[in-house]
Amino acid sequence: MGFHPINLLLRFVLELAALAGLAWWGWKTHTGAAHMALAVLTPALVATIWGLFAVPGDRSRNGKAPVAVPGKIRLVLELAVFAAAVAALAMSGALAIALLLALAVAVHYLLSADRIDWLVHH
Secondary structure, three states, rough: OOOOOHHHHHHHHHHHHHHHHHHHHHOOOOOOHHHHHHHOOOOOOHHHHHHHHOOOOOOOOOOOEEEOOHHHHHHHHHHHHHHHHHHHHHOOOOHHHHHHHHHHHHHHHOHHHHHHHHHHHO
């Protein structure tokens, strides 16, 4: 199911939610010019890293890997981004949204056993 179009759409929405959560953290937990800079730069940096490191042939992406990494590294990167977003939301006072994001990510990965297996073995 991990490569199913609906699950890929769910992952895309979760990725956007993670980036939004990181932006929210930057905006809410800092003051002055820092909050604007962090609200823009934090998700931009994370999105760049997310897109840069990939597993060649990953069917859940375009199959291209600007910087090729093993599947296990990619899986850890994905989980780290989602965990950072959940933590950022919690730190910014949006605990209910943080818990909802964590639950949605868990459901996504439960539905992605085939993709996780593929990542672990590539």
